Amino acid sequence: MYAVATGWLGWSPDLAWRTPMPELFLAMDAKLEWTQMTNPFGGKPSGKKEKPKPSTVAAKLRQALTGRQDR
Known part of the structure; x- marks a missing residue:
């Protein structure tokens, strides 16, 4: 995530380290x-998207950080 923050988003290293993951x-x-x-x-085309449920977001975050899929 540090590489994404400093590279793609163009943030300073200090800001990348201090920013919480949800932000x-x-x-x-x-x-x-x-x-x-x-x-x-x-x-x-950008259509009206349904806002994801918090449980879905948490599951995706958990999967990204642990590398495991929920069953």
Whole structure:
């Protein structure tokens, strides 16, 4: 996650280390959304998305950090 924060998001190393994981994920989502919105080649049409449930977000975070899938 440090590499994403300092490389792709362009944050300073100090900021990358101090930022809580949920805020980092929000920043990544915002960067992806901005990239899709400003894509001159079209990209995916942005439809109304359903907000994910907190349990789904927690499960995905757990899977990303542990490398294991829930059964």
